[in-house]
Amino acid sequence: MEDSIFEPYLAMKAIFKKDRDILRPSYIPENLPHRERQIKQLASILAMALRGERPSNVLIFGKTGTGKTATVKYLQKEVEKAKKWSRVDYLYMNCEVTDTQYSVLQNLGNRFIEDFDERIPFTGWPTERVYNMLREKLDEERRVVVVVLDEIDKLIYKSGDDVLYHLTRINEDLKKAKVSILGISNDLKFTEFLDPRVRSRLSDEKMVFPPYNAEELKDILGQRADLAFDDDVIDESVTSLCAALAAQEHGDARRALDLLRVAAEIAERNNENKITDRHVLRAKNQLELDCVIEAVKSLPTQSKLILLGIIMNEEMGATRMTTGDVYSMYKQLCRRTGMSILTQRRITDLISELDMLGLVSARVKSFGRGGRTKEIQSSVPALETRRVLERDELLSNVKNFRLKFQTTLI
Ligand SMILES: Nc1ncnc2c1ncn2[C@@H]1O[C@H](COP(=O)(O)OP(=O)(O)O)[C@@H](O)[C@H]1O
Ligand SMILES: [Mg+2]
Structure with missing residues (x-):
């Protein structure tokens, strides 16, 4: 091996301890620092479902990267753990992807249809028929269904509020099942576009997720950095710098994690064995450039x-x-x-x-x-x-x- 051209690389310590997905937005950690209060509040609302009652509908607001999606996914895991003693279905849906009335109803309906041949097709049925199928399937059992509509504002802007009108009054058509809605939005203004009846039904409870400050971001990053890196590959100041830079913008945890991930990737690409502040500053430039390029492209x-x-x-x-x-x-x-x-x-x-x-x-x-x-x-x-x-x-x-x-x- 001595003369191998690969030698210097093999001798080097890998920057990432395990997989780098730990720093990606889709990763949900075991606990969410600085969201304890919001989790508790939502848990107290969702506890109704575990008792077989319909929880209030909830609307969650907060800027990007304030942990809204992470929180509702965290709760999903908790609800699933508690499922042993109750019949609760917790259905998560991202409305940036599922963005029409038809696709929302179809998607929900199909979660209750096991037989592939019976599934509601992607297109083609009258909406009325999709709705009726959903209602029928839902009502086959006594259960509480919590429908999480993430990025709900995207759905409203694209397709209007008909689907929310139907979903918020579906309980009147159900005998056994009960449905409640948990809507999430980055945008406080979208409720102005709702029919007043839909608006009042949808927002029994409202919650706001505030932006994180630098200290909080540092804790969030510290938790992830411990999972992703060995202590000796990351300078102590790195997480503070990422946190401070992200706090200057608007307290976006996603931004802070992106800075850390890209900094690590830059160090890795340059065959360096330690992530330093210099890599973070280069990561900042790269992310800004990516942003500009996206803006120019569109x-x-x-x-x-x-x-x-x-x-x-x-x-x-x-x-x-x-x-x-x-x-x-x-x-x-x-x-x-x-x-x-x-x-x-x-x-x-x-x-x-x-x-x-x-x-x-x-x-x-x-x-x-x-x-x-x-x-x-x-x-x-x-x-x-x-x-x-x-x-x-x-x-x-x-x-x-x-x-x-x-x-x-x-
Ligand atoms: N309190 C927290 N603890 C740990 N990670 C967090 C926390 N808040 C946000 N994150 C992480 O930050 C990223 C963005 O969070 P996300 O929930 O997607 O934000 P939002 O949905 O509000 O835009 C995700 O990787 C998420 O895991
Ligand atoms: Mg989100």
Whole structure:
């Protein structure tokens, strides 16, 4: 083995002790630090179900990464443990995936149908028939069914509140079974889009999951780091730094865990045997870049052209552009790509949108005698952004295009 080219790698200690999934959002740890109060409160509501009664419907609100999904999945395990003495079905559903009335009812119905041939098909039945099948199957036994609708706001925005109307009044049609709903949302405003009757039925109880502070995030990370790494592969300051960075944003545990996981992956990729603060800072940059790239990818083509123009102008040395500069190079790019040219007013709006997304910065600048203009700069890394933009087929023939350079001096 001595001369093997693999030797240095084999001699090294692995960064991850066990599987790296421990740091992924889907992993549910044995206990959830700093969610004891919320778990207790939900348990007291769900305890009704174990006694055979219908628990209140509950709506949970909280920003991303505040442990909402982890908490309801944790409770699912607990309910399943308690199942020996009672008939409770705890059905979890993510409404970002299951996002229509039909698919929600179909999905729920099929959980009570064992025989494959009897299953409700993915499409094709009238909704009424799906609902009736669900009701019939539910009511075959005396049981309490807790339906967890995670990301419920996505369902409402996509498909309206009909499905909640049906689900919250289904108990009137049931003789043996009882159904209660636990809805989860990142967005406090979505209830404004509900029919008042649905809203009041759905929110017997409301809970808010507050963002975590840096100390709390540190505990959450510490628990995971102990599972994922041996002590000697991680600097002591690493979890504090990840926690502090995530707390600066909005106290998002997912963000904190992402920082830790990516930092570890960077250390691993560079064949280093210890995760340090330096890796965390690089992880931060990488995650920010991933975010920018996602935002750029999903822009409408006209906005992509504007952004591309700004970047191309900057590559030729322009640092600050006026709206007029941006418009003139935008027009050149439209001619080149064969896209229709929008009005300058419309382009001004699209620039403001890019500004709001944080992809460009547009500051109003006044100069003598009451003149005002915008000073526009890109806020994205040019090379990576350009690479993403050029992948758009509609923009492919700007690759080797040179803009006619003319900017106004501000
Ligand atoms: N109190 C906690 N203890 C341990 N891990 C947590 C806690 N809160 C959140 N997490 C972890 O953070 C990540 C995001 O949490 P999640 O429950 O998906 O957030 P939300 O559903 O509110 O957006 C998951 O990996 C989850 O396991
Ligand atoms: Mg969630």
